[in-house]
Amino acid sequence: MPTILPYIATAASAIGLLLVLASTQRVFRLIGSAVGLAGLAWLLWLASSLGDGIGDVATEVFFLVFAALAVTSAVRMVSGVKPVYSALFFVLVIMAVCGMLVVLEAFFIAFSLVIVYAGAILITYMFVLMLAQQASDTEHESEIPQYDRAPRDPVSGVIVAAIFMSIIVTAVFPAISQMTPASAADRAQSQADLLARLPRQWASSVDGAPEDVVWPKTTQEAMGAIKVGVDGLVFQGVTSSGQTFNAPIDRLPGNTQHVGWSLVASFPASLELAGVILLMAMFGAVVLARRQVEHADEALAASVGDTHAGFEDDSPEAGL
């Protein structure tokens, strides 16, 4: 595969994005979308030919659907003229990304993304949009402020983005072929390690254990008790009578448990810091939002004052 091809594909995508961003004519936007999507498809095809494991057809189809949805929504989001629509398209991006995360079996993250982003952050954005946006009839193009209608200097922006994408292409394409994915044994070992740290989960994980099984008390014991078998993990347990037995572990801890354990066990300090950051952000937001700001621009302030004065004059109270 010529090494230049991914860059050409990147450039094509960039040109498509530029057309969509900069053009106001529908035809060009369509052409841009076609070119951009074609470039993206080419890039994905080139990436797929690198030879690392491709899942089954179903998940591949899901991935492609979500990818197309995410990219299309993202482009609509940055090229749209109405901020509210941009926010809504961002929700769509979140959804598509979450779909991809689900395909990647990162369920907890997928759902927390939906909750936090689509649920919380986007709502905040919508509130601010509604606070800041002039109450205008956005149905008419002319009512939209100038700064929303035309992008500023799309060429340089897209070029910078293309440079950024080229860096990623340069890094991804040679690196992937030199990397080896985690094997099934690695995965099983990872599961075993997690299980060994979660003694309360034994009972629900192991089917077919005798009644008088002595569950391992410590992680050390648990590590010794779990073996990686041909078909999966096997529990080499001991009963209270001293008999040993082998039982398959068929209900492994889920993704949420995995993430939760890792969060608490591996990154406790970071977790605390994250909490502090959120607290500080909350305080900061409150402090900032409460501050009374005067118009720095005197002329603007004067004009605003005049309009207020005019309103007061028109009001019946002024007449009294």
Next chain:
Amino acid sequence: MTVSMLNILQSAVGVPAVPMDQVVVATDLRWAGIILLLPLLSLLLCGLCAAMRVKSKLPAWCTVACLAGSFVLSVLLYVNYNPPGEVIPLLSWMNLSWGDGALNSFSANFALYIDSLSLLWIMFVTGLGTLIAYYASEYMEPDLGKGYARFFAGVSVFLFAMLALVLSDNLVMLYLGWEGVGFASYWLIGYYYTRPAAVAAAKKAFIVNRIGDLGLALAVYLIWTTFGTVQYDELMTVLESHSWRAEFEGWTISAIPFLLMLAAFGKSAQLPLYVWLPDAMEGPTPVSALIHAATMVTAGIYLVARTYPLFLLEPVSLHVVAWVGGLTALLAATIGMAQYDIKRIMAYSTVSQLGYMFLGLGVLTTYGAAYHVFTHAFFKAVLFLTCGAIMHGFAGQLDLRKLSGLRHMKGWRITSWTMLIGCLCLAGFPLTSGYFSKDAILAEAFVTQGPGFEILGWIAILTAGLTAYYTFRVWFRVCAGPVSYEPGDELHDDHGDHGHGDFHPHAPRFAINSVLVVIAVGALVAATPYFMSNKADANIAGGWVADMVHDSTARAGLPGLAESQHPHSEEVSHGAHEHPTLFGMDPHKAMYFVSGAVGLIGILLAAYLHLWKRKSADALRGWLLARGWIAWLPRAMERKWYVDELYHALVRAPLWILGHICYAFDRFIIDAVIVDGTARVPRLIARWLQPLQSGAVQSHAVVMIGGVGIIVLLLALCLRFEWLGVVL
């Protein structure tokens, strides 16, 4: 008819001119250095006087005393010196050595080279310098307390430089003196620095002299590379032993005399570099008399005489010297005939007489040239000083049409008669000093074989007649005839209150008169050395003056030398076997009659046109101007043969154009493109980059992220594709 010049040259080179191994280092004569130091002392005293704002004539007395001291010491030196020459070391200056061999060392010291030639020069330089300084003490009176000290400081500087030039033991010190006299000349010509004409004349003199100085510098350099030394005694030893022949290329031998000639023509105002001398008359008259008539302008003659053996190596160079001298003499004389400014006439006369001297050098009569230098120094000094007296007395009046009958005026008799003596000498009136010295040159032009030397001889005789005519034109106009005068335009305060009509010329007083008398007597007495027997060699004509040259490097130009050295080798002899004749007589004897007659004709013509029938001169001029075919002649003579115009067209205009081209190059290429252009590049880049500094957050973000992105991308590409030798 005559012996071929080549033979003479061969004999001259073959014959050891001066037995240089006899030149001794005379440390016991070190006091001769005081001759050089006294003018420096005088300069110091004049400087002090100027600093202390002395209003009296103190600077003049200091200068006169110091110069008189120099003169006395010079005479003492002449008495004490032993032939054939002595080197008196004074100060070590340059003694460089970077290896063995001829070209690996360079030595030039402050040392005096004493031989008859330098002694002749220093005696008349210091003697005339003393007298003229005394004269100037009265002449410069109007400037008392203003430029008085500055004037005498300049004279002191000139004397010091001139003595260094003449006494130097090597060409580098000579060059130092050469530049020094040029500088002093510039200083004194531009003495009246408020007058634009004086400033322009000073610049002209300086610039024209630079051309000659370039020749001298190159010549000194070539002499060093060719002969390995710049010291006269060593140079002459090398020349005698012919040791240079094997070591150096021949072309330098030919180039050196021409470069020296260029230097001499510049300093001594010969074609084509004579143009500065007439303009130099803008300086005070004592300066004109001392520097631009008697001493400095003879430095060129001295240079050629001093390096005469080098000229003998290249015969063509002497032919050129003779022809340039002869043509200059004729040209300057014709110009002098048509001028009205008496000082300017004298200036052209000086150029003309210097031409005679070069003619003498060229036709192998160094003693004639030296003798003419000697006599000319006296009679031209007299002429200039009388002109100065007239100018001083008549408020700057120099136009011979506006002065008349001075000899009948009270107080002007001494001036008139001394001027007459000077005129007689210059005109070559029989039995005057100029008569003998000029004859020595004229006769030799007929004797010596050379390309067209006979024509040159007739040209010189014609010039002698013209000289007599224009000299007496001045005298008959100014000193003879009815008394009438108009004042000049330089009315000083001391006689300026009463108006134009009440003008009373103030006659010269004791200082001027005494100096005039002394120098005039000197001019008459200058004829006697011709008859005094010489000590060295009875066969050599020219008497004492020949003796003066006899010991020096210019010895080869002495007539009669060859047979005295080689009495038996007749084929190289100069004249004993087959002496050339003129009108069936010995040329020297014939010339006594020819030049005497020519001089008398010139004087009589001048007497007719300017004394007896003064109107006829104007009538003649009108008649000439009316005839179309001849009208160009008086016009061209009055306009100095359009030489200045020629220079303007050939030198000044091209230089002006070149200057403007350079200016344009400087202005539009260097200034505009390179300097301003360089300055404009950052501005253009800034204008191009200016939009980036919009203050808008996003444009800053574009630049920042784009810059970082490009760097990272390049780095990643380098790593990926192993560009520039970067391997992951």
Next chain:
Amino acid sequence: MTMVATAMAGGSLAQYLIISGVLMSIGLAGFLTRRNLIVMFLCTELMFQGVVIAMVAFSRWHWEVSGQVFVIFILTVAAAEAALALALVVLLYRRRDTLDAEAWTELRE
């Protein structure tokens, strides 16, 4: 859950990384070209999504759950950033009555 080693479900790691980079780049382009302050910050959130995909894809590839844990921190920072940034946007809006990013050019001097 089968124990058969599936290196990657649904597409290769490279494809995920490409999509992550594309989302990041689109977000960057939007951030650099959109003039509405709120949309600009929305674009930064889009860039976060690109990072999230890359993180989770690598987590899946190495079967190392730390990548997903990091996404939680990213979420945290994004939320904090959103809160503060929007508070600032509100402040700026009150000052100039506009959401145009070009209205603030004090960086020029």
